[in-house]
Amino acid sequence: MAxxxxxxxxxxxxxxxxxxxxxxxxxxxxxxxxxxxxxxVISVAxxxxxxxxxxxxxxxxxxxxxxxxxxxxxxxxFISNKxxxxxxxxxxxxxITGTYSSDMNYWLERLRIKLPFLLLPFAxxxxxxxxxxxxxxxxxxxxxxxxxxxxxxxxxxxxxxxxITNNLGKGQPIPTPVNHIRYSLMMALSIxxxxxxxxxxxxxxxxxxxxxxxxxxxxxxxxxxxxxxxSGILVLYASLLFLSLRFAFLRKKYMLGIASVIVLLxxxxxxxxxxxxxxxxxDYTIWDWQQYYYDLPLRSSDASRLISFKVGLEICQKxxxxxxxxxxxxxxxxxxxxERFPEITDKKMPHNQFISVCAGMGIIGLAxxxxxxxxxxxxxxxxxxxxxxxxxxxxxxxxFTENTIENSVGVGFYVFFLLLGIHFLSAKKNSPLSNGx
Numbered sequence: 001m002a003x004x005x006x007x008x009x010x011x012x013x014x015x016x017x018x019x020x021x022x023x024x025x026x027x028x029x030x031x032x033x034x035x036x037x038x039x040x041v042i043s044v045a046x047x048x049x050x051x052x053x054x055x056x057x058x059x060x061x062x063x064x065x066x067x068x069x070x071x072x073x074x075x076x077x078f079i080s081n082k083x084x085x086x087x088x089x090x091x092x093x094x095x096i097t098g099t100y101s102s103d104m105n106y107w108l109e110r111l112r113i114k115l116p117f118l119l120l121p122f123a124x125x126x127x128x129x130x131x132x133x134x135x136x137x138x139x140x141x142x143x144x145x146x147x148x149x150x151x152x153x154x155x156x157x158x159x160x161x162x163x164i165t166n167n168l169g170k171g172q173p174i175p176t177p178v179n180h181i182r183y184s185l186m187m188a189l190s191i192x193x194x195x196x197x198x199x200x201x202x203x204x205x206x207x208x209x210x211x212x213x214x215x216x217x218x219x220x221x222x223x224x225x226x227x228x229x230x231s232g233i234l235v236l237y238a239s240l241l242f243l244s245l246r247f248a249f250l251r252k253k254y255m256l257g258i259a260s261v262i263v264l265l266x267x268x269x270x271x272x273x274x275x276x277x278x279x280x281x282x283d284y285t286i287w288d289w290q291q292y293y294y295d296l297p298l299r300s301s302d303a304s305r306l307i308s309f310k311v312g313l314e315i316c317q318k319x320x321x322x323x324x325x326x327x328x329x330x331x332x333x334x335x336x337x338x339e340r341f342p343e344i345t346d347k348k349m350p351h352n353q354f355i356s357v358c359a360g361m362g363i364i365g366l367a368x369x370x371x372x373x374x375x376x377x378x379x380x381x382x383x384x385x386x387x388x389x390x391x392x393x394x395x396x397x398x399x400f401t402e403n404t405i406e407n408s409v410g411v412g413f414y415v416f417f418l419l420l421g422i423h424f425l426s427a428k429k430n431s432p433l434s435n436g437x
Contacts, residue, residue: 021128023052028420029141035186035412036149036178042412050119053126070126078125083379083422087415089372090405091118093357093365097326107327113408116415124419135424136202139193139387140213146190147216149177150223157226157277169280171288171301174227182409184224184232185398189417191220192239192390225271228281231401233268235394240264242393243386304344305351305401311336312350315359323362332359349406353399356406376418381426388421 027045034041053074078084091114094107101107157164157174164174173180194217203209224232241264248257271278288302315332318324324332330349337347350356358366377384377392395404395414404410 020052020056021130021134024049024127025130025134025138027052028138028416031412031416032138032142032145035409035416036145036183039408042408046116046120046123049123049127053123074122074126078122081125081381081422081426083376083382083426084121084125084419086372086375086379087121087418087422088118089368090114093361093369094326097323097361097365100322101325101327103327103331105327106330107325110326110406113406113411116411120415120419124423127423129427130424133202133204135420136197136200137204138420139190140197140202140204143190143194143197143213143216143220146187146220150187150220150227153177154223154226165277165280168228168277169284171284173229174277176227178409179407180227180229181231181398181402182404182407182413184227184229185235185394185404185410186413187220187224187227188232188236188239188394189391191217191224191236192243192394193217193387194220195240195243196386196390225268225275225278228275228278230281230285231398234401235397237264237268238397239390239393243390246386304346304348307341307344308333308348308351309355311340312352312355312359314340315350316355316362319362321362321364323358323360323365326360329356329360349403351402353403353405356403376422382422383425385421385425387417388425391417391421 027048031042031045031049034045054071056070091111094110094114098104098107098111153174153176168174176183194213198210198214198217201207201210202213221236224236241261244260244264245257248254248260272282273279285302311333314336315324315329318332323329333349334347337344350359354366354370357369361369373396374392376382377389382388391414398404402410405414
């Protein structure tokens with residue numbers, strides 16, 4: 001038995017992924033992979049991170065799994081960091097509305113989706129501190145993951161080019177392994193992450209890797225236009241414009257900043273002329289808005305989205321201060337559709353995160369929601385870096401056209417990178433990305 005334990009211990013020294021920090025990084029990478037390919041593995045990775053926060057692994061002992069001796073210290077670290085506590089508010093808001101929601105089944109479904117906001121903050125607060133290279137390596141893996149995934153999506157598009165391009169002209173998306181809107185938001189963050197890694201001269205082993213990083217980010221920048229998901233493209237350009245202006249301000253290269261803005265504004269026109277799918281999507285969008293403006297009987301994608309805004313705002317008027325309750329939001333939406341828009345069979349929930357929150361939780365709930373969202377950016381223990389700021393920009397911009405965190409993938413994407421940033425930046429006196437870009 002002793003020799004077996006010694007052998008396991010030697011393995012943990014030889015292979016860092018068997019050590020606690022190595023397992024954390026591995027689980028983080030598995031979690032990111034699962035965001036695209038397996039909701040089940042998302043749950044497994046989350047449970048494993050929680051188990052590691054409560055129990056400790058020591059391969060040198062006969063019972064490697066035992067109660068974490070740092071459990072009390074981890075708890076104190078969690079409750080002393082108000083940024084972690086702010087994340088739990090997203091769950092608690094839905095929990096409180098259960099007191100005045102009548103549809104308990106739908107309320108429990110909403111609560112289940114928001115569960116990572118309650119459980120993962122403690123898991124991240126209990127993690128061993130990541131070094132700068134380990135933190136950036138997770139973004140490196142994320143870039144490789146999205147690059148590889150886009151190759152598979154692109155290959156499928158190439159095989160069915162005419163059919164898919166024609167469908168783009170009818171408002172249908174290119175098939176993606178996960179919801180196309182969430183997928184485009186993930187891709188936008190991976191592109192920005194790749195640009196930042198390049199300017200930080202990051203590499204895992206060889207210096208020439210920075211050019212591989214830039215190449216992958218460049219490919220994804222082109223591919224997101226091929227994908228033609230407007231939410232992802234809009235948040236990407238908003239992020240790149242922000243980073244360009246930030247870089248110009250920090251380096252006092254104002255003309256370079258102006259030139260970058262001009263180039264970024266010209267690229268969509270070039271994409272319209274050179275990428276057929278992108279052109280089809282733009283033309284469809286123009287036609288789509290005309291359907292809504294002229295109030296034609298045909299209810300298209302954007303027209304349905306705008307109508308969902310109207311429905312949500314009407315619900316907001318019913319109970320202004322506390323909302324109708326997160327559990328009753330669906331039945332309220334269906335009721336208004338039945339009364340005002342009986343011809344529409346696809347009864348969409350409000351495609352706006354702010355309207356959804358206000359309708360379910362009222363003005364008070366919306367105010368708390370917005371404060372909780374921005375709190376980590378301004379919390380004194382966190383010196384925000386470009387990646388952390390960009391994440392907030394991407395998610396916040398998406399809230400205007402999507403109820404981004406009303407499904408498990410959206411929640412998983414946002415809460416992971418939010419907590420990763422809080423965990424790393426809370427322990428850094430100086431941000432690793434505070435200079436340059």
